[in-house]
Amino acid sequence: MMNKKSLFGAVVAVGMVFGAGSAMADGAQLYQSKTCMSCHGANGDAPITPMYPKIGGQNAAYLIQQxxxxxSGARNNGQTAAMKGIMAAVSDEEIEAIANWLATL
Ligand code: HEC
Known part of the structure; x- marks a missing residue:
């Protein structure tokens, strides 16, 4: 007989087996910890101003390139400066993990 607590434990254990090191789990966490949601919304679909892009559900390869x-500064228009400072603290591996997660939304 499983009580609520052991069920929770089982869910966490399964999550760790399938989630640990996977790009999807890491991407979701990185999106939070790097504060991406503060401009693009929790799932990349609710930017804080209409001038900021919706990024949830976008193609991963496109997101990585952008x-x-x-x-790098290769993309630089009137809005880019808002985000560029954040990207200095995001590695290429982290960019890929976040993009792979965003593409699943
Ligand atoms: C301070 C606000 C802000 C934060 C924080 C921020 N962004 Fe952005 N982001 C923007 C703006 C503004 C643009 C549009 C830049 C431009 O027009 O060149 C943008 C553009 C993008 C794009 C390109 C979208 C497209 O359609 O071309 C992606 C992908 C993206 N952001 C992901 C992220 C991720 C991932 C994070 C967290 C690591 C993040 N952003 C953090 C403001 C922000």
Missing amino acids: MKDIK
């Missing part, structure tokens, strides 16, 4: 271009 983030790398913003980080």
Whole structure:
């Protein structure tokens, strides 16, 4: 007989087996810890101003390229500066993990 507590434990254990090191779990966590949601919304679909892009559900390869271009300065328009500072603290591996997660939304 499983009580609520052991069920929770089982769910966490399964989550760790399937989630640990997976790009999807890491991407979701990174999106939070790097404060991406503060501008793009919790699931990348509710930007704080209409001028900021919706990124949830976008193609991963496209997202990776845009983030790398913003980080490197190759993409630079009137809005880019708002995000560029954040990207200095996001590695290429982290960019890929976040993009792979966003593409699943
Ligand atoms: C301070 C606000 C802000 C934060 C924080 C921020 N962004 Fe952005 N982001 C923007 C703005 C503004 C743009 C549009 C830049 C431009 O027009 O070049 C953008 C563009 C993007 C794009 C390109 C979208 C497209 O359609 O081309 C992606 C992908 C993206 N952000 C992901 C992220 C991720 C991932 C994080 C967290 C690591 C993040 N952003 C943090 C404001 C922000």
